[in-house]
Amino acid sequence: MSLILTRRPGAGRTGPLSRPRIRAVVRKEIQDYRRNRFIVVTMTVMPVIFMILPVIDTFALPSDVASSMLTQRVGLSLLYMLIVPAVTPAAISAYSVVGEREQGTMEPVLTTPLRTEEFLIGKALAALLPTLAISYGVFGLFLLLTELFAHPNVATAVFQGPLLLAQVLFTPLVAGWSIWAGIAISARSNDVRVAQQLSTLASLPPLAVTSLFSFGVLTPTLRLALILAAVLLVVDSLGWRAVSALFDRERLVTGRRAS
């Protein structure tokens, strides 16, 4: 019999992460979300709202709009498009841990061999996959409507390689930030609604930066975009480690901090 260390006993971190266990979490989460009316409504209504506004904005532009105005309005429309991956996963990620606690499923899950990191990665992927599908879907629809119904010079301003590439690139990066922020808040919250409100707020900082581009405060250069993307990539890649540190199994089970 060995002397017990007072470190969390469930915190064993030996061996590689298990893909089947992560897959099990992702599958369960998606099954559960599909039947959660609040999440379904949130994930449907929010993207629609953030697509309608730029569509109206873009369609309202006259054919003889000034170049600077056109650039600004297109930038604003694309910013709206980036709000979708920022805000949409907040509903899911905020629910991810505190929701488990509320329905009493946290304890049974933690009594399995599932590691904290696997749990968190599974949760994050389950939020990321529908977010990407929705965000790219909404963006694709926006492009289609622009191509079909906007004035040709407006459509030309939208269909610029760098802009489209930035949109494609930043969508998962912004979503990643939002997801990890949401899960981190969820892991420390005791109430789903509070977690969702805080998560929505926490999803906004990357948008603040992109807003600066859209409103011409910052000049969007390739170098700056790459730096920003790299920062987000690092944050997203290390998010699971940072959130793991916040994930206190003992507090989640007993409501008290590990002593």
Next chain:
Amino acid sequence: MSTTLKTTSPALAVTGLAKRFGPRTAFSDLSFQVDQGEVFGFLGPNGAGKTTTVRTLGTLIAPSEGSATVAGLPLTPANGIEIRKRISIMPESPGLYLRLTVAENLRFFAGLHELPDAKDRIDRALRAVNLTDRANDPCRSLSKGLRQRVGLARALLNDPSVLFLDEPTSGLDPVSAREVHELIDGLRRRGVTIFLTTHRLAEAERLCDRVAILNTTLRTIGRPDELRDQLFSKTLGVRTARPLADPAAVFTGLPGVESWRADNSAGDSSDDGCGSYVLGVTDPDLAAPAATRALVAADADVLSLSQSQHSLEDVYLQLIDTDGETAS
């Protein structure tokens, strides 16, 4: 494949285990062993530390001091995952995903255990709890008793060598509770070690090979009959149609009889004119025939002669009441 250990090492061995939350002690100085295949009852009032003990042994929370082995492995941080592969815990609240079906719930947990033959295991677990026909029902539609059975099916998925059941019949109606008892009986026959926390004393008496009574510290541990013998002297109760003229002459010096007294607590004895006596005995099998012969010789009309039965509840109340008196 069953993970039941085939060695002779105890399923659980606990030495000096304690858990504190800040200034509050959940439990302390806990030492006991549970043998493989044993059904071990862990009794105590609310707040005694039963659930915290289960969570500690189940690697959910860290002990403040002491040591333990669980399913053959030292309870250390590095062994957390390996221990959880070998055990199952069924919490008091089954904790099911209510929007998912029974089968989806079980499939999820089979995935977390990385069970290679998940479908077979799920089918087996559902058969074990008689829920095969409800596999595709959403858990939301199940009664509390049925949800409890799903929780038990989930706990059986990984063929645990140690199964922790935390108040498995809490809130269940008698029929549902009886079904859970039958399931536990079935697991005992399969040789599964069961650590059962409950405050249903009849349940513990019926199901458990040994019981421990906890009230922050361990108050006693043993077989229910041993505990009764430790705490209560053996007695024979005698009722006669009329009070004996000279009971001392009848009972004094009988083999196996240490003492006797008139049983004034039998309120009806004076009302109905009966005699009632309690004999303190060392060996009921020796004392009962001798007392019968003496009563017949004294021309007494014997209505009944019976050995007094103390239940586990009497033991429990005696110990917990003692704690209450000590505290006050």
